[in-house]
Amino acid sequence: MPILEAKDLTYTYSIGSPFEKTAVDHISLQIEQGEFVGIIGHTGSGKSTLMQMLNGLLKPTSGKILLDGNDIWAKKADRRQVRFQVGLVFQYPEYQLFEETVYRDIAFGPKNMGLSESEIDQRVRETAAAVGLREELLEKAPYALSGGQKRRVAIAGVMAMEPRVLILDEPTAGLDPKGREKILDQLARYHKRTGCTILLVSHSMEDVARYASKLLVLNRAKIMCYDTPSKVFAQSDALAQTGLALPQITRVFAALREKGICFSEEVYTVKFGAALLEDALKGGAFKC
Amino acid sequence: MEPLIKIENVRFAYPNEDEPEQVTEVLKGISLEFRRGELIAVLGHNGSGKSTLAKLLNAVLLPTEGSVLVDGMSTQKEELLFDIRQRVGMVFQNPDNQIVATIVEEDVAFALENMGVPQPEMRERVDEALKAVHMYEYRHHAPHQLSGGQKQRVAIAGIIAMRPDCIVLDEPTAMLDPHGRSEVLRTIKRLNREYGITVILITHEMDEAAQCRRVVVMDHGSVKMDDTPQNVFAQVAEMKQIGLDVPQVTELVDLLRQKGYDLDPHIISEEDCVAAIYDLFEKRRANGADS
Numbered sequence A: 001m002p003i004l005e006a007k008d009l010t011y012t013y014s015i016g017s018p019f020e021k022t023a024v025d026h027i028s029l030q031i032e033q034g035e036f037v038g039i040i041g042h043t044g045s046g047k048s049t050l051m052q053m054l055n056g057l058l059k060p061t062s063g064k065i066l067l068d069g070n071d072i073w074a075k076k077a078d079r080r081q082v083r084f085q086v087g088l089v090f091q092y093p094e095y096q097l098f099e100e101t102v103y104r105d106i107a108f109g110p111k112n113m114g115l116s117e118s119e120i121d122q123r124v125r126e127t128a129a130a131v132g133l134r135e136e137l138l139e140k141a142p143y144a145l146s147g148g149q150k151r152r153v154a155i156a157g158v159m160a161m162e163p164r165v166l167i168l169d170e171p172t173a174g175l176d177p178k179g180r181e182k183i184l185d186q187l188a189r190y191h192k193r194t195g196c197t198i199l200l201v202s203h204s205m206e207d208v209a210r211y212a213s214k215l216l217v218l219n220r221a222k223i224m225c226y227d228t229p230s231k232v233f234a235q236s237d238a239l240a241q242t243g244l245a246l247p248q249i250t251r252v253f254a255a256l257r258e259k260g261i262c263f264s265e266e267v268y269t270v271k272f273g274a275a276l277l278e279d280a281l282k283g284g285a286f287k288c
Numbered sequence B: 001m002e003p004l005i006k007i008e009n010v011r012f013a014y015p016n017e018d019e020p021e022q023v024t025e026v027l028k029g030i031s032l033e034f035r036r037g038e039l040i041a042v043l044g045h046n047g048s049g050k051s052t053l054a055k056l057l058n059a060v061l062l063p064t065e066g067s068v069l070v071d072g073m074s075t076q077k078e079e080l081l082f083d084i085r086q087r088v089g090m091v092f093q094n095p096d097n098q099i100v101a102t103i104v105e106e107d108v109a110f111a112l113e114n115m116g117v118p119q120p121e122m123r124e125r126v127d128e129a130l131k132a133v134h135m136y137e138y139r140h141h142a143p144h145q146l147s148g149g150q151k152q153r154v155a156i157a158g159i160i161a162m163r164p165d166c167i168v169l170d171e172p173t174a175m176l177d178p179h180g181r182s183e184v185l186r187t188i189k190r191l192n193r194e195y196g197i198t199v200i201l202i203t204h205e206m207d208e209a210a211q212c213r214r215v216v217v218m219d220h221g222s223v224k225m226d227d228t229p230q231n232v233f234a235q236v237a238e239m240k241q242i243g244l245d246v247p248q249v250t251e252l253v254d255l256l257r258q259k260g261y262d263l264d265p266h267i268i269s270e271e272d273c274v275a276a277i278y279d280l281f282e283k284r285r286a287n288g289a290d291s
Helices: A047-054 A079-085 A102-112 A117-130 A135-139 A147-159 A177-194 A205-211 A229-233 A236-241 A248-258 A270-281 B050-057 B078-087 B104-115 B119-132 B148-160 B178-195 B206-210 B229-233 B236-242 B248-258 B270-290
Strands: A004-013 A021-031 A036-040 A062-067 A086-089 A165-169 A197-201 A214-219 A222-227 B005-015 B023-034 B039-043 B065-070 B088-091 B166-170 B198-202 B214-219 B222-227
Touching: A004 A047, A021 A047, A021 A222, A036 A047, A036 A205, A047 A086, A047 A165, A047 A197, A079 A086, A086 A147, A102 A117, A102 A135, A102 A147, A117 A135, A117 A147, A117 A177, A147 A165, A147 A177, A177 A197, A177 A205, A205 A229, A214 A229, A222 A229, A229 A236, A236 A248, A248 A270, A248 B248, A248 B270, A270 B248, A270 B270, B005 B050, B023 B050, B023 B065, B023 B222, B039 B050, B039 B178, B039 B206, B050 B065, B050 B088, B050 B166, B050 B198, B078 B088, B088 B148, B104 B119, B104 B148, B119 B148, B119 B178, B148 B166, B148 B178, B166 B178, B178 B198, B206 B229, B214 B229, B214 B236, B222 B229, B222 B236, B229 B236, B236 B248, B248 B270
Parallel strands: A036 A197, A036 A214, A086 A165, A165 A197, B039 B198, B039 B214, B088 B166, B166 B198
Antiparallel strands: A004 A021, A004 A062, A214 A222, B005 B023, B005 B065, B214 B222
């Protein structure tokens, strides 16, 4: 059974007003336990709305969301419990820090779950370490931290609830290359260690391509494709037509294909591309 | 010709929060010259001092030591502040923090009203600025109805309307999606090319820097490199060590070079990369025919 399932999910904003807009249009989707799903789509494709429905923050206009097979909007469903199990990190989450110290901010979620002091302490220290925050920062005020550090505090705050599904809406937006890689590496490690399910929303195909085991591409409120990265990138022309920015390396290999140099596999990371080229130049096979 | 902006041995430091007798040095003595009509990218990781550098260029911050001259005017002279800010305009990262009016054209007119520009001329300059960023059709819109990229272009129009010699943009695309990003970059490049405006673009995006003619790399408060993008990105190992990236095509070429393939390390564009790799295959084919 999938851990999370969307059944014919629709969300329409401002129904009946001139601004009525369907942001998610009859989407059905199954997410398996332990999957690392990258979610891409241009602005307005419905990514954020879909994510906010998956943890019960927005109530669908129609359709169902099942967590472990149970409808989260069923009459007796405990949505508070759903949100502990499906954790959501918003865009620019550093604006939401509000406690006096970093420690207390990360502890806020676990505290609300009713955990014991010692358990809370353990979780705060563990997650702070997992996102690369040094011990001495825990007693600092959040505003004294750098942008990248604040972002990590906010992520740790959600991780500390140990949700079984962790959703992150553009966690690397606005960071420098090193900061981006750090956060993504830490997420990948956390994913490996805990075996949790991760949904990562990103504008950067380069980033999701490197980490995700599956990609969900949204276009105009619908699913365009939901598959392994190599199968998704195999439709690179269609992706480009919807206005998505393909990784530069993918575009290079598309151009080579047009000139008659083709490979059987899709290329979306530089290392893989270099290995393929090296092999072909040594006399290996490449064929159109 | 006299450079438009001349930075001489500039240091910038602020007192340490916990121990006020100690200072944190953000810029450690840098010297740079920006000439009229240049299109310059400034790269550097967070905390490298690049935003501080930007704010020194139109006297938002003043150097602790050294001097910044704009068109020969020192930013330290308070009576010249008005003239300096009119010559060097700034655009920041978050479009929502820079828009003050409720109608696009009123926002663009804001600075002109402060400058006391007479009505007919103001009308003319606002229209011209909005046309320059391709936002003229949106002049009667409310800013909140616009996309991030459109808002950022309105912010740029507000600067253009002052007819500055130079625009400094501090990560103007960091909060935008890929579409908004290319919109803003195209606008910046056009303003540089068609209007001759000097552009200093502070960015984290290597592909944006690759489209400029000069790249300044900052690291720990010093200028680490100052060269063409081709020469800067060819130093793949150094760039990665600083915590910066290079375009994917440059990285690909670098990996192949490490395996002994004869490729130009200065490749930074897709077209050049595709052509160079195609040549390798052509050569292989020719050699294959010989043996």
